[in-house]
Amino acid sequence: MPDLISTSKLSKSFGGLVAVNRVDFQVPEGQVAGVIGPNGSGKTTLFNLLSGYFRPTAGSVRFLGKEVTDQPPYARVGMGMARTFQLVSVFNSLSVWENLVLSSFHRRQQGSRLGSFFFKPAREASTLADCRQALETVRLQDKAGVFTSELSYGDKRMLEIAIALSLQPKLLLLDEPLAGLSDHEIGEVLQLLHEVKDNFTLVIIEHKISKITDLVQRLSVMNEGSLICEGEPGAVLCDPNVRECYWGRETDAC
């Protein structure tokens, strides 16, 4: 499978702090990849570089075979890259349904003026159907009219994922989707991810390694801004460097 997204010597510094250091990261199309690492190891910075929220200090990002290093976030979403955030990002001042409709707005704007004149109603119907479908996928259809501020944190996380799904992504980047959730909610999110993972390429940052080892086909481990190990989850978790950075020196080998 060709790489859907890849980086070459990607680096990001904030003043003297090197947050991401010459990272070569590739995810083949259709794969579910996990990125793990201790706090401050550069995982979220890597996501921000992949999705265009940060401009790299050096290096490049390719998506769908095209150089996207200088593309802004909205252009990357237009190409099929969706993301969620570590702190759940939904709009509390809008209803659940309005959150989703807002996410479909950019697709309704796409295409030529003449094209949108003739096909606008059809496109609107299709994007709204995608929104409805996404809401059903995350089982929030009964709460469509509820103000987002009234949702539980778990439902907000589900809504954020629904928004990302409604963008019909080719690549979905999930930044710690299980953070702050109860065990029950974690189960629901994981079940959802298992259900939808075949529809796109998925990259997931997670702290709770044990929760995602069944989900991901490949794990990449970051430490102090660098990728220190990559491979099949079982092998990666037995790697001495990984065990040292996660659990210190005094750990038993696999």
Next chain:
Amino acid sequence: MIDTILYGLTIGAILYIFSIGLSITFGTMQIVNFAHGMVYSLGVYLFISFLPWTLRIFPLAMALAIAAMLPVAYLIERFIIRRLYGESLDYAIIATYAVLLIGADLIKYIWGTAPQPVSDPIGVPLVVLGVVIQLYRVVVFLSAVVLFFALRIFFTRHVIGKIVVAALEDRDGVRALGLDVNKYFSIAFVIGSGLAVLGGVLYAPITTSEPYMGFHILLLAFAVVIVGGMGNLTGTFISAFVLGMVIAITGRVYSSAADTMVFVVMALVLLKNPIFSFVRRLRGRPAHG
């Protein structure tokens, strides 16, 4: 008393109309935009120049002044404000303050330093409970109320309004939806600038226009935005009228202290949290409980 209340409502209306753009720029871009005062004062001077050309038809000259300032506002946003996104607050203050100074000097260069009066376009006095009030001031107050509801509809019903509201809450979240957030900031900025000119023109018959008029209203408007909550459009509406009444009532008792009282109120609002925690501590409750 009625004339004091009406004066407060009129000043509140002008402060509200002027402050909307400032509040949105604060809320969405975290930029302290002194250039708003330049758009306001230059717009008023253009309006004064347009008045004779438009056969003194007030609304026509006003529409022309707003239309003329929209491209200026767009250029300020595109080439100055947009470059300040994410930069330190100091840069924004220095850059936009420079625009304000340039605007004041431009006005002095073109129109001179003499104050420019504008006559009341309606000129109809009303007698309410034996007190003579000007109908124009009632119209200014009602314009602000109509504008408030029109903006409410825009921000809750229109998709561009919803995007701006969403961006006030979470700019990065809007980017994640595939929307070019800068484009919507531009639209909001230009609308806010147009409203600043509207506020200035409506105020022109009540006061006299002078090259530094933008400086004075800016300070009052910053107080409005801080008291109302940055980016909180309903809060801006309420605080504008509260501070307008503060100016009117203080002005009646001791006119020199009118503006000062606005900043006393602002300071109290800024101190609100420390005061509340002090009161809670006195009552023996946790400060953030």
